[in-house]
Amino acid sequence: SRLYHKPARSSTFKKLGKDDVRHFERILPAETILATPAVGGSADPIELEGFNADWLNKYRGSSQLVLRPKTTKEVSDILKYCNDQGIAVVPQGGNTGLVGGSVPVHDEVVLSLRNMNKIRSYDELSGILVCDAGCVLEELGNYVGERDHIMPLDLGAKGSCHIGGNVATNAGGIRFLRYGTLHGSVLGLEVVLPDGTILDNMSTLRKDNTGYDLKQLFIGSEGSLGVITGVSIATPRKPSSVNVAVLGVPSYENVQQAFKLARRRCGEILSAYEFWDANCMGAVLKHQELKNPLSSDYPFYVLIETSGSNKDHDDEKMGALLEELMEQGIVEDGALAQDDSQISRMWAMREGIPESLGKTGPTYKYDVSIPIPVLYDIVGDIAGRLETAKLYTPGEPGNPVRLVCGYGHIGDGNLHLNVVAEKFEDRITNIFEPYVYEWVSSHRGSISAEHGVGLMKRDYLGYSKSPEMISYMKRIKDLFDPKGILNPYKVV
Numbered sequence: 255s256r257l258y259h260k261p262a263r264s265s266t267f268k269k270l271g272k273d274d275v276r277h278f279e280r281i282l283p284a285e286t287i288l289a290t291p292a293v294g295g296s297a298d299p300i301e302l303e304g305f306n307a308d309w310l311n312k313y314r315g316s317s318q319l320v321l322r323p324k325t326t327k328e329v330s331d332i333l334k335y336c337n338d339q340g341i342a343v344v345p346q347g348g349n350t351g352l353v354g355g356s357v358p359v360h361d362e363v364v365l366s367l368r369n370m371n372k373i374r375s376y377d378e379l380s381g382i383l384v385c386d387a388g389c390v391l392e393e394l395g396n397y398v399g400e401r402d403h404i405m406p407l408d409l410g411a412k413g414s415c416h417i418g419g420n421v422a423t424n425a426g427g428i429r430f431l432r433y434g435t436l437h438g439s440v441l442g443l444e445v446v447l448p449d450g451t452i453l454d455n456m457s458t459l460r461k462d463n464t465g466y467d468l469k470q471l472f473i474g475s476e477g478s479l480g481v482i483t484g485v486s487i488a489t490p491r492k493p494s495s496v497n498v499a500v501l502g503v504p505s506y507e508n509v510q511q512a513f514k515l516a517r518r519r520c521g522e523i524l525s526a527y528e529f530w531d532a533n534c535m536g537a538v539l540k541h542q543e544l545k546n547p548l549s550s551d552y553p554f555y556v557l558i559e560t561s562g563s564n565k566d567h568d569d570e571k572m573g574a575l576l577e578e579l580m581e582q583g584i585v586e587d588g589a590l591a592q593d594d595s596q597i598s599r600m601w602a603m604r605e606g607i608p609e610s611l612g613k614t615g616p617t618y619k620y621d622v623s624i625p626i627p628v629l630y631d632i633v634g635d636i637a638g639r640l641e642t643a644k645l646y647t648p649g650e651p652g653n654p655v656r657l658v659c660g661y662g663h664i665g666d667g668n669l670h671l672n673v674v675a676e677k678f679e680d681r682i683t684n685i686f687e688p689y690v691y692e693w694v695s696s697h698r699g700s701i702s703a704e705h706g707v708g709l710m711k712r713d714y715l716g717y718s719k720s721p722e723m724i725s726y727m728k729r730i731k732d733l734f735d736p737k738g739i740l741n742p743y744k745v746v
């Protein structure tokens with residue numbers, strides 16, 4: 255099936271036996287092990303479903319064993335044994351990844367970090383947080399929020415995703431425009447290598463130029479080089495004044511013009527510039543308990559956020575920007591949030607898009623970086639191809655494809671192209687793959703802006719990386735994981 259290419263199981267990996275499970279029972283507390291009767295345990299295979307299937311319900315493995323260690327030492331003992339025995343392992347955080355990276359392809363052991371969820375230290379002066387990798391992003395946000403700080407990243411999956419998973423995928427999200435990449439805000443990592451070696455690089459220093467910065471290799475490595483067990487991260491001060499507005503925009507050209515003006519007028523306080531199209535809005539209004547804050551429908555919507563420290567100054571700037579946008583006819587309508595609950599409802603609208611699309615039907619997701627001027631062209635192009643192939647008629651029910659839509663982080667040049675179908679099937683997949691990757695590559699974009707490579711894009715890496723780069727990536731993988739036990743079949 256072209257739904258996704260499932261590579262054959264590698265015969266170099268040992269098939270898990272009862273003796274292996276006995277060994278894990280000796281090194282881990284009983285309540286941290288989930289083993290099915292097939293490998294000598296007593297867990298109902300249904301209990302392992304949530305670890306074997308991904309968030310999209312697209313990728314599915316058949317692991318018989320889930321280990322949920324509580325300490326770094328336990329992670330090290332597990333990996334050392336698996337490496338010695340040639341047992342393949344998939345590290346798993348909150349399992350919200352969207353590229354098939356977090357679930358086993360075949361029978362790999364699932365190493366879940368969810369029991370490693372303690373805050374190790376927090377320095378309120380510097381804002382530096384040191385914590386276990388399995389801490390849930392939203393819980394960390396609440397913790398630092400009570401201390402007048404925020405996490406430097408935020409995303410729709412915050413209620414489930416782990417900080418370790420965020421680091422492993424180098425997650426972007428809605429604060430990227432302001433606070434930048436995790437390559438900048440992560441100050442240190444504790445990583446267990448496949449042979450059990452603990453690399454303690456838990457620095458809390460902002461500056462440290464003592465040779466190669468090894469931690470950077472693990473940021474975005476998607477569980478292919480080591481298991482992240484601890485994270486040290488710089489958290490910014492909570493802004494004391496936040497403004498959010500949703501705008502109704504007549505064309506994509508105007509979405510860009512509004513971005514230009516927003517940067518010119520509010521540059522130093524602009525903290526987010528997100529957009530979505532009418533089809534995304536339709537799905538959100540149908541599936542979330544939210545109302546359109548604008549009085550009518552528009553082809554495009556923009557969410558602008560400013561964050562600063564002087565309310566009068568920020569209000570004045572945002573007010574002037576909105577006035578100018580309306581006067582020049584760049585936007586046709588706008589609503590400025592009047593209080594915190596309106597702010598959260600506006601954000602819920604943007605953040606509710608993935609879930610609303612999921613409720614509309616099985617969703618194909620392409621997460622690409624494309625130069626902003628042509629960013630939205632691919633949505634119309636794909637819709638056209640589907641129409642030609644008689645798989646889609648916009649607005650008409652009963653077709654194999656229900657919806658083609660686009661949304662994303664315009665400020666970062668990152669589009670989420672989504673196609674909602676009746677079901678995942680080859681004749682639909684064939685329309686996008688490799689077409690989308692060729693399209694992106696011809697504009698020198700990236701086939702993965704933020705979701706990663708995982709299993710989904712492994713065979714397409716060449717559209718974004720040269721043969722020389724891929725060859726060095728493979729050499730790095732071999733250096734850290736010579737037996738290839740860690741997250742096999744993925745990334746490179």
Ligand code: FAD
Pocket residue numbers: 309344345346347348349350351352355356357367387408409410411414415416417418419420421422423424425426427428476477478480481482483608609704705708741
């Ligand atoms: P998982 O899904 O469990 O794992 C992801 C990958 O990381 C896998 O390859 C896994 O092996 C590896 N991994 C996990 N934990 C570790 C660890 N401790 N050590 C080593 N490897 C590990 N992403 C964005 O970038 N921006 C967004 O705006 C965004 N929005 C999203 C919205 C929704 C509703 C959803 C469902 C997903 C979204 N994502 C987004 C996808 C994003 O990649 C994940 O949500 C998140 O970063 C993954 O964290 P996780 O803990 O769920 O990791």
